[in-house]
Amino acid sequence: MAGDLACYNIADLRERARRRLPKGIWEYLERGVEDETGMARNRASFDAITFRPRILRNVEKVDPDTSIFGRETPLPMALAPTGAAGLLWYRGDLALARAAAKAGLPFTISSASTMDLEDIAKAGGRLWFQLYMWEDRSLSHAVVDRAWAAGCEALFVTLDMAVPPNREYIHRSGFGTPFRLNARNTLDVLAHPRWLAGTMGRYALDGGVPSQANLPDRLRSRITKGAPPGALFKQDNLDWDGIAELRSRWPGKLVLKGMLHPADAERALAIGADGIVVSNHGARALDSSVAAIDALPDIVSAVGGKMTIFLDSGIRRGSDIVKAVERGADAVLVGRAPLYGLSAAGEAGVLRALDLLGSETRRSMALLGARNIDELRTLDLM
């Protein structure tokens, strides 16, 4: 990697990303929904948590390694599924997966990726697969079978988008699917030549940006075209029976993503899920949802120790990871943080984001007097 990219925290990477991307693409990465109160709430809730550090505990050696689904991980962190990473960087999903593999962290392939899951899996490392249900359920089941064959260890089913979210800004920018050129977004794209040449230009040589890459060939379309019948995500008729069916089909770990209520967490446990993600989808689904970090304690009381609890939504610092783990999460997922790195500098930028989060976690633990994750959970630090 070229030095440290002169980026010393996630906010620096975010600023680089903002400058490189056309506004419409940047908005897709960054923005929330409706009045966008949720993103600020996610951050305010983390910021409101303060520590009571312990002193004189010889923190010469601090190690945040932990075990997720029985396997060692250097940090209690994995990369969240993020569809359309391929719009931020040429073959962005692969760059994310490669960086995760280098960092020894699990990577979650999104069912909405613009690359075949098998091509992303070539990155190696520890892979998970995230599922949105297509209108034609047999398509979803076929993709799930492929994910297992490609070596994905866990299936994350995302459940907090029963209907498409209200992204009003897309109507103005025109950067929806199908993508429609208008005067505004043409100027926007032309004003960002590095992205145009480095990302879109390279796709143009490949024959265009794919959309719905995980569907069979006959149902694939380019991002400039609408999806053919059956090939749209449709989750409004999904219920617990649908999850039970997936449970019986999927031999690996099953994780339900987008959980904020302890009663749903108990139901997930009862149905045989191995884990849940306490998440408000990075404030991209229902704007007024509770911050995930605030929903965590009740969920930990309900199912902690009985299943793996992940948390995401709003993590931008190692100290946020420390807060989530102290509150009872087994690990966190990070969504935008690695995407800022990806948008700024591809794989090197993702590595920089992961490295920053890791070193900040270790430093926070040392300043707290916690030498390992067990101590972090037992020292009564908040």
Ligand SMILES: Cc1cc2nc3c(=O)[nH]c(=O)nc-3n(C[C@H](O)[C@H](O)[C@H](O)COP(=O)(O)O)c2cc1C
């Ligand atoms: C650009 C973008 C695309 C996303 N795509 C997906 C997706 O395809 N599937 C999914 O379950 N979650 C998706 N998410 C949500 C993330 O998995 C995660 O829940 C969220 O980003 C966490 O919040 P954070 O961005 O503040 O870390 C996406 C998030 C972003 C920012």
